Amino acid sequence: MEINTHNAEILLSAANKSHYPQDSIPEIALAGRSNVGKSSFINTLLNRKNLARTSGKPGKTQLLNFFDIDGKLRFVDVPGYGYAKVSKSERAKWGKMIEEYLTSRDNLRAVVSLVDLRHDPSADDVQMYEFLKYYEIPVIVVATKADKIPRGKWNKHESAIKKKLNFDKSDDFIIFSSVNKAGLDEAWDAILAKI
Ligand SMILES: Nc1nc2c(ncn2[C@@H]2O[C@H](COP(=O)(O)OP(=O)(O)OP(=O)(O)O)[C@@H](O)[C@H]2O)c(=O)[nH]1
Numbered sequence: 001m002e003i004n005t006h007n008a009e010i011l012l013s014a015a016n017k018s019h020y021p022q023d024s025i026p027e028i029a030l031a032g033r034s035n036v037g038k039s040s041f042i043n044t045l046l047n048r049k050n051l052a053r054t055s056g057k058p059g060k061t062q063l064l065n066f067f068d069i070d071g072k073l074r075f076v077d078v079p080g081y082g083y084a085k086v087s088k089s090e091r092a093k094w095g096k097m098i099e100e101y102l103t104s105r106d107n108l109r110a111v112v113s114l115v116d117l118r119h120d121p122s123a124d125d126v127q128m129y130e131f132l133k134y135y136e137i138p139v140i141v142v143a144t145k146a147d148k149i150p151r152g153k154w155n156k157h158e159s160a161i162k163k164k165l166n167f168d169k170s171d172d173f174i175i176f177s178s179v180n181k182a183g184l185d186e187a188w189d190a191i192l193a194k195i
């Protein structure tokens with residue numbers, strides 16, 4: 001499929017099902033802890049500075065943000081998890097919103113699950129991966145911030161992450177950087193293979 005990735009825009013923000021777009025355009029959702037680089041990943045793939053708003057302030061994205069790409073594909077930016085300063089009730093609301101989307105959305109083709117290449121996955125990262133496997137949702141694990149690790153150490157970090165996640169070999173694993181665009185072509189290839 002030919003997709004003009006320059007033709008991208010924010011479509012809408014949704015808190016629940018009733019706000020989701022009603023059509024059959026394929027969707028790729030982005031999940032990961034707050035600050036891991038989900039919005040930056042979207043901006044890098046679409047070659048845009050700040051289409052998906054990024055910030056040093058974690059917990060900023062509160063709704064499901066749907067991005068239209070040339071009318072043929074959508075990215076769904078999901079609020080990050082694991083931000084300490086979020087109240088219990090906010091956390092429960094978040095859980096409900098994301099669970100509703102992931103378990104009921106027919107348009108969903110795969111989830112890009114972002115982790116930080118520098119660190120072992122958190123308990124929340126492991127739980128998210130297990131959740132996606134349980135619901136048989138295809139996963140593309142993207143290990144971000146690769147620019148902060150020397151290339152010679154990438155393999156070691158990749159192995160540690162895979163082990164902690166109990167990584168399923170049928171999923172994709174991509175080492176990525178929004179700073180130097182490492183992994184950009186692989187990320188697009190993996191996404192296009194799912195839609
Ligand atoms: N060095 C480096 N910094 C990155 C990379 N990706 C994101 N960042 C930085 O990490 C911070 C958080 O990035 P965001 O893209 O806003 O993270 P997010 O996952 O969308 O965060 P929430 O919306 O709060 O869940 C920003 O300061 C980014 O500039 C990367 O590949 N390398």
Ligand SMILES: [Mg+2]
Nearest residue numbers: 038039053061
């Ligand atoms: Mg964000």
